[in-house]
Amino acid sequence: MPRTESWRNWAGNQRAAGIEVVHPAGVEAIAAEVRRAAERGRRVRPIGSGHSFAPIGRPEDVQLVxxxxxxxxxxxxxxxxxxxxxxSLHRLNAELAARGWALTNLGDIDRQTVSGALSTGTHGTGAGFGGLATQLRGFELVLADGSLLRCSATEHPDVFAAGRIGLGALGVLSTVTLQAEPAFALRAEEGPGRLPELIEGFAEFMASADHVEFYWFPHTDRCLTKRNTRVPLDELAPLGRWRAAWDDEVLANAVFGGVVAAGRRVPALIPPLARVSARALGPRTWTDHSHRVFVSRRRVRFQEMEYAVPRADAPAVLAELHRVHEANDWRAAFPVEVRVAAADDIPLSTASARETAYIAAHVPAGVEPGPWFAALESIAGAVAGRPHWGKLHGLDAGTLRRRYPRFDEFTALRDRLDPAGVFTNAHLEHVLGPVGG
Structure with a gap:
């Protein structure tokens, strides 16, 4: 008899109990588990590392790990x-580096599984670079009847086109093929910035290096800027061991964790502590293997909302977010992250058919986001912002359909491939509509 188990995601804000959890090894075993669940009228949700804050991976009957x-x-x-x-992405990065290859672009967390990162539209930053799914060249999908569908630009191209960001709604990814490139290094330049100047010169600054981002510290106008330039491997000049440990472990995690904990106990401390945090990380420059620069350690757990907005609208969105935050007695201990990406042609990509900027707000794990997230959602919504599929938001299928011109193309494909809704859950029914609906 299968035993029932409980589950929670990385942030602890999504939980499930009384579910059947299976760990198949090999595509035949995956297909057998899917068929068994479908025959019993049970829903299946594949799960990766549980790094999504939204309930997109929340199982209701069977969880497939x-x-x-x-x-x-x-x-x-x-x-x-x-x-x-x-x-996992961190294993893939190590495997590729050992063979002299690298992924073109990465997000700043690498604990996700490859399938989970692809399925939710994970992205990094870079005005000329797309998200992880733009590097996808093929995949194999286990369908609701247990059959295997191989997809690429030449095999079932309609499924490939839409399934590059599939939300786990079309089937279970069994293998994926990505286009890597010869290993390269990044020269990282980090330093202070001021929000008004970054808003004023947004387009120029975000295109001033290959991969650019910045973090605004609410309760201040201070920012931490990061500019990463692609260079050959023979230019490696990594941070010294002690400097890396001090910056990335002590300041960015241990000290920041203490700041967050103190703010939870005494919210009035958050504004002065934010000013301290904004000054804590000084300028630094180093050059290292690309994946070591793209990725940051995140040991302080949080919840996140991220909206993709047309890049040209990002300065106005940031200015309004700053104005609304200053006008209210809110306490935001985490910085706001700002990134950019190139337009792509994937139906459910947040960058589909438009050059995009990403604006992300965070709160500590276990804390209700309240009006802070609601403000970002409202401000981004005024410019047809699209929420990250794996992060918190309050939009439904009716609203999302208006923000994605190819929304119905995706849902029609889902209805064709999974007419009984084997791979759906309550959240997917909310954001995509009911299967066949």
Whole structure:
């Protein structure tokens, strides 16, 4: 008899109890579990590392965990890398580096599984670079009847086009093939900035290096800027061991964790502590392997809302967010993260058909986001902002349909591939509409 278990996500804000959890190894075992659940009229949700803040991966009946289906399959001479879908990004980065390859762009967290990161539209930053799904060249999908569908630009191209960001709603990814490139380094330049100047010169600053982002500290006008430039590997000049440990472990995690904890106990401390945090990380420049620069350690747990807005509208959105925050007695201990991405052609990509800027707000894990997240959602909504699929938001299918011109193309494909709704849950029904509806 299958035993029932409980589950919670990384942030602890999504939970489920009394669910059946299975760990298949190999595509045949994945297909068998899907068929078994479908025959019993039970819903299946595949799950990666649980890094989504939204209930997109929340299981209702059967949770399918791919931790035993997580191997490297192949890397060919052209840099096409095929992996089983349960492999984590941090393992993939290490495997590629050992072979002289790298992914073109990454987000700042690498604990997700490859399939989970792709399915929710994970992205990094760079005015000329797309999200992780733009590096996808093929995938295998286990459908609701247990059959296997191989998809690429030439095999089932309609499924490939839409399924590059599939929300786990079309089937279970079993393998994915990504286009890697020869390993490269990034020269990282970090330093202070001021929000008014960054808003005024937003377009120029965000295009001033290959991969640019900044963090605004609410309760101040101070920002931390990050500019990463792609350079050859022979220019490596990494941070010294002690400087890296001090900046990334002590200041960015241990001290910041203490600041967040103090603010939770005494909210009145948050504004002065924010001013301290804004000054804590000084300027630094170093050059290291790309994945070591793209990725940051995140040991302080949080909840996040992120909206993608047309890049040209980002300065006005930031100015209004700053104005609304200053006008209210809110306490925001975490900085607001600002990134950019190129337009792409993926139906449910937050950057679909438009150059995009991303604006993300955070609160500590266990804290209600309240009006802070509501303000970001309202301000971004005024410019047709699109929420990250794996992060918190309050939009439904009716609103999302108006913000994604190809929304119905995706839902029609979902209805065709999974007519019984084997892969849905309450959240997907809320954001995509009911299967067949």
């Amino acid at each position: 791919l931790d035993r289906h997580a191997a490297m399959v192949d890397v060919d001479g052209a840099g096409l890398v095929t992996v089983q879908a349960g492999m």
